[in-house]
Amino acid sequence: MIKFDYLHLVLYSSSMTKKSKPSNRDIVIRIATGLFLEKGYPMTSMDEIVAASKVSKTNIYYHFKSKEELLSAIVTQMIDRYEQVIAEIAGQSQLAVAERLRRFASLLADQGPDSLGGCPFLTLYVQTNRESRFVREEISHFFHNQIATIERLLHEGIARGEFSSELPVSQIAVMIVSMIEGGLFLQHTQQDETLLPRVLHALAFLLK
Amino acid sequence: MIKFDYLHLVLYSSSMTKKSKPSNRDIVIRIATGLFLEKGYPMTSMDEIVAASKVSKTNIYYHFKSKEELLSAIVTQMIDRYEQVIAEIAGQSQLAVAERLRRFASLLADQGPDSLGGCPFLTLYVQTNRESRFVREEISHFFHNQIATIERLLHEGIARGEFSSELPVSQIAVMIVSMIEGGLFLQHTQQDETLLPRVLHALAFLLK
Numbered sequence: 001m002i003k004f005d006y007l008h009l010v011l012y013s014s015s016m017t018k019k020s021k022p023s024n025r026d027i028v029i030r031i032a033t034g035l036f037l038e039k040g041y042p043m044t045s046m047d048e049i050v051a052a053s054k055v056s057k058t059n060i061y062y063h064f065k066s067k068e069e070l071l072s073a074i075v076t077q078m079i080d081r082y083e084q085v086i087a088e089i090a091g092q093s094q095l096a097v098a099e100r101l102r103r104f105a106s107l108l109a110d111q112g113p114d115s116l117g118g119c120p121f122l123t124l125y126v127q128t129n130r131e132s133r134f135v136r137e138e139i140s141h142f143f144h145n146q147i148a149t150i151e152r153l154l155h156e157g158i159a160r161g162e163f164s165s166e167l168p169v170s171q172i173a174v175m176i177v178s179m180i181e182g183g184l185f186l187q188h189t190q191q192d193e194t195l196l197p198r199v200l201h202a203l204a205f206l207l208k
Numbered sequence: 209m210i211k212f213d214y215l216h217l218v219l220y221s222s223s224m225t226k227k228s229k230p231s232n233r234d235i236v237i238r239i240a241t242g243l244f245l246e247k248g249y250p251m252t253s254m255d256e257i258v259a260a261s262k263v264s265k266t267n268i269y270y271h272f273k274s275k276e277e278l279l280s281a282i283v284t285q286m287i288d289r290y291e292q293v294i295a296e297i298a299g300q301s302q303l304a305v306a307e308r309l310r311r312f313a314s315l316l317a318d319q320g321p322d323s324l325g326g327c328p329f330l331t332l333y334v335q336t337n338r339e340s341r342f343v344r345e346e347i348s349h350f351f352h353n354q355i356a357t358i359e360r361l362l363h364e365g366i367a368r369g370e371f372s373s374e375l376p377v378s379q380i381a382v383m384i385v386s387m388i389e390g391g392l393f394l395q396h397t398q399q400d401e402t403l404l405p406r407v408l409h410a411l412a413f414l415l416k
Contacts, residue, residue, distance in 0.1 A: 040337045042250035117325075117334035122393060126325035126334035129248045140397040147394075171410035174394065175387055178407045182390025185330060186355075186382065189348040199386045202379035206414035 024055045025063045033074050037115040041071060041127040068132060075124060075135050079142045082107070090149050097157030098207070101150070102200060105180050109187075109196050118184035143181075147173050163207060179203065232263045233271045241282050245323040249279060249335040276340060283332060283343050287350045290315070298357050305365035306415070309358070310408065313388050317404050326392035351389075355381050371415060387411060 022030075031053040035044040046067050050057045064070040089103045108119060117123035125139045150173040157163040179199050187195035230238075239261040243252040254275050258265045272278040297311045316327060325331035333347045358381040365371040387407050395403035 038337075040250060040335070042248060042335075043337060116337055117330070122325070123334055125397060126331055126393075127248070127250075129246075129251060129324055136397075140399075143394055143397050168410060168413055171406045171413070174391070174403055175407045175410035178390035178394050178403075179383055179387040180390065181393055182386035182388065183382070185334075185389055185393070186351055186386050189333060189344075189351050191348075195382055195386075198379045199383045202376060202383035205376055205379070 024053075024059050028053050028055050028060055028063060028070070029074055029077065032070055033078075033120075036071065036074065036127070037120050037123055040116060041067075041124060068135075071124070071128070071132065072134055072138075075121075075138050078120060079138060083142070083145065086146070086149060090153055093156075097153050097160065097162050098204065100153060101176065102204075104150070104153075105176075105196070105200055108180055109184060115188070118186075118188035119181055122181055122185060143177060147177050150176050167207075176203065232261075232267050236261050236263050236268055236271060236278065237282055237285065240278050241286075241328075244279065244282065244335070245328050245331055248324055249275075249332060276343075279332070279336070279340065280342055280346075283329075283346050286328060287346060291350070291353065294354070294357060298361060301364075305361050305368065305370050306412065308361060309384065310412075312358070312361075313384075313404070313408055316388055317392060323396070326394075326396035327389055330389055330393060351385060355385050358384050375415075384411065 028049065032044070032049050035048060035052065044067075046057070046060065049067075049070075050060060053060070060070075064073060085107055086104065089100055089107065092100060095103075115123040117126055121139050121142060125136055128135050130136075151169055154163065154167060154169045154172055158165050158167060158169070180196070183196040183199040187193060236257065240252070240257050243256060243260065252275075254265070254268065257275075257278075258268060261268070268278075272281060293315055294312065297308055297315065300308060303311075323331040325334055329347050329350060333344055336343050338344075359377055362371065362375060362377045362380055366373050366375060366377070388404070391404040391407040395401060
């Protein structure tokens with residue numbers, strides 16, 4: 001298992017250096033991320049973010065012109081950080097591909113705030129509508145890249161003799177990302193943290 | 209493929225007899241379902257439902273005390289109808305289990321309104337928060353039953369010699385429901401209707 005502490009550090013730490021105080025912008029992003037994921041994006045007002053962050057309304061609006069712009073900044077930052085960790089996991093060629101896939105899934109499972117839909121990206125996508133085009137497109141692109149990364153890993157696994165060369169790679173790649181996203185969602189509905197691990201166990205059984 | 213017309217009839221028709229006019233209650237449920245799924249539950253006001261349904265506010269509030277109560281009625285009705293069709297598909301013992309699983313997945317894929325999150329149940333779950341406890345519990349229970357139905361089907365498939373008796377049934381069952389839900393979600397993000405069929409193809413390959 002990837003240590004949560006490490007992930008938390010990479011995913012939720014701000015860009016500040018260790019000694020300096022977090023900037024107001026960092027504080028607002030951290031507080032708003034929690035509210036958007038745990039309470040819901042449309043159900044959170046800028047006034048609540050002001051109250052919870054203790055940053056003045058004027059200062060918040062100096063950094064973000066609207067709630068939508070704040071959401072965009074959050075999604076862009078979340079994606080940057082996840083993509084960095086995903087690239088790191090995918091590149092660890094000293095590890096078996098199966099192990100890298102497991103870590104990839106754990107990464108998406110080990111999340112900070114308790115998102116309403118299990119996965120933070122799924123939650124923010126479903127909580128926005130066609131009016132939040134930029135956010136939905138960014139999340140769409142993030143999943144597109146995830147599928148491509150899994151495809152590359154599966155090809156590597158076949159080349160290394162870990163998987164059968166008959167594997168329909170592109171189909172298995174979308175299946176893996178689907179089962180992780182669906183598993184995170186179902187796990188949330190069932191309030192059962194063993195659900196995603198069971199899904200991954202079934203996958204490992206079938207890939208043998 | 210199950211015909212969409214048939215599904216549409218079962219899932220979206222009201223309980224009215226053929227000749228009678230739809231009741232105001234039926235009209236409000238139909239219009240609100242579309243708005244909640246396509247625009248979002250928190251983003252839809254009762255005033256918009258009044259305007260779109262052309263049913264008076266007084267009449268709507270006569271049937272539903274609040275937007276929350278309207279949502280509960282919608283979710284209860286959707287679940288009743290899906291469970292009816294799922295039971296029908298699962299019980300068709302003249303069909304191979306693999307074929308029934310395929311129809312089960314098609315049922316969830318062939319949906320009426322274009323839900324924000326791909327699947328209507330996932331969309332309504334993620335669009336509500338802890339304050340909508342009844343709705344979230346109903347959806348949770350619906351998925352619990354789906355997993356149990358798939359488990360029974362897999363046991364039947366093993367007994368009929370369709371699948372290996374070594375299959376870890378309960379794990380494969382959660383995996384199948386996860387990949388359908390995740391596949392519907394990803395398909396929506398990628399705006400690619402071939403995505404879920406590819407996921408199901410990968411599953412069929414692995415179950416062989």
